[in-house]
Amino acid sequence: MTRQTRTDAAFVLAAAAAVAPFALQLTGLSGGAVGEGIRLYVGNLSKLLFIGLAALSAIRSAARFESDNPMRGTWRMMAAGLLSFTAGQATLAVYQALLRLPSPFPSLADAFFVASYPFLLAALVGAIRAYRETGYPIGTARERVATAGAMAALAALIAYPTLKPVVSVPAPPLEMFLNVAYPVLDLAVLVPVAVLLRIAVRFRGGQVWKVWAGLLTGFLLMCAGDILFAYFTTMEREGLDPLIHITYILSYAALARGALGQYHLLKA
Amino acid sequence: MVKTKDALDTIVRMLSPYLGETMARAATLAHCQKLGIVVDGTEIKTEQLDALLRKFAQGLNIFVGREKAAAVVGEIQAAMAARPGS
Numbered sequence: 279m280t281r282q283t284r285t286d287a288a289f290v291l292a293a294a295a296a297v298a299p300f301a302l303q304l305t306g307l308s309g310g311a312v313g314e315g316i317r318l319y320v321g322n323l324s325k326l327l328f329i330g331l332a333a334l335s336a337i338r339s340a341a342r343f344e345s346d347n348p349m350r351g352t353w354r355m356m357a358a359g360l361l362s363f364t365a366g367q368a369t370l371a372v373y374q375a376l377l378r379l380p381s382p383f384p385s386l387a388d389a390f391f392v393a394s395y396p397f398l399l400a401a402l403v404g405a406i407r408a409y410r411e412t413g414y415p416i417g418t419a420r421e422r423v424a425t426a427g428a429m430a431a432l433a434a435l436i437a438y439p440t441l442k443p444v445v446s447v448p449a450p451p452l453e454m455f456l457n458v459a460y461p462v463l464d465l466a467v468l469v470p471v472a473v474l475l476r477i478a479v480r481f482r483g484g485q486v487w488k489v490w491a492g493l494l495t496g497f498l499l500m501c502a503g504d505i506l507f508a509y510f511t512t513m514e515r516e517g518l519d520p521l522i523h524i525t526y527i528l529s530y531a532a533l534a535r536g537a538l539g540q541y542h543l544l545k546a
Numbered sequence: 547m548v549k550t551k552d553a554l555d556t557i558v559r560m561l562s563p564y565l566g567e568t569m570a571r572a573a574t575l576a577h578c579q580k581l582g583i584v585v586d587g588t589e590i591k592t593e594q595l596d597a598l599l600r601k602f603a604q605g606l607n608i609f610v611g612r613e614k615a616a617a618v619v620g621e622i623q624a625a626m627a628a629r630p631g632s
Contacts, residue, residue, distance in 0.1 A: 412605035414573045484566030
């Protein structure tokens with residue numbers, strides 16, 4: 279068994295263990311107060327560990343790239359975005375697991391989450407630019423523009439039915455802003471994600487593919503989680519909360535696997 | 547000089563764990579075309595092979611960093627040298 283296979287297996291096991299209490303709740307096996315406690319700590323801890331590992335791996339990857347390598351800036355941006363996410367997640371964990379309070383919405387955590395998006399967008403666009411410089415056959419500029427255009431159109435199609443009920447329900451201005459901002463920012467992130475996915479799929483079977491498969495899956499799940507969160511919050515469908523937690527845990531696990539994969543790839 | 551097919555097969559084999567076989571093969575063909583290397587030619591000159599590996603290393607830097615890219619190119623050269631008849 280290679281180190282890569284062992285790492286994959288460890289991630290699958292850890293992610294499965296972290297989502298299990300929420301999956302059981304979705305099937306009606308909530309486990310009462312004990313189950314509630316388990317979900318509180320397992321949910322917060324797993325999210326924090328996964329996103330923290332993603333941020334740490336991004337920092338270490340950026341440090342290993344040479345100063346004139348365009349991927350250094352890309353991974354620095356990725357690290358800044360993931361660190362901001364980690365700070366947001368840590369803030370939520372303080373409310374929920376330490377103070378045992380329902381996390382307020384909006385809160386300081388949202389400031390960190392929103393702040394992360396410009397960094398993540400810059401990282402993804404930077405990766406596309408850097409990959410163009412490799413001289414490898416990653417497709418033409420026309421193909422990349424077409425993919426970005428198609429994804430932007432699809433994002434607009436997703437945004438309309440998703441955001442319509444969100445904006446039609448009265449809510450305090452900041453809450454309304456965030457409920458709209460998260461899905462919009464996520465859908466904006468999906469545009470470079472789609473371009474990178476098209477590039478990365480050409481590397482199928484190699485370690486480069488694994489890095490981007492992890493990162494891009496993470497971003498796709500993050501987008502799904504934010505859309506579900508905005509929708510369920512507005513529609514007051516709290517019963518489906520476990521699904522949101524599952525989506526975020528899997529998203530952070532995938533981001534961590536991708537970022538760790540890049541660090542392993544850089545180690546001589 | 548090395549047989550072209552053997553050299554290109556070795557490069558593809560050594561790069562596949564990083565780039566995947568499809569990209570390793572496609573990149574090899576694309577670089578050969580740019581450098582004017584005839585892929586179905588009999589033999590590849592040492593200078594052509596060096597130029598090809600330099601091209602690969604430049605791109606590989608972006609994915610794995612310069613240090614690892616140099617190590618991979620070193621492994622390819624060692625694999626070529628170890629081939630019978632080289």
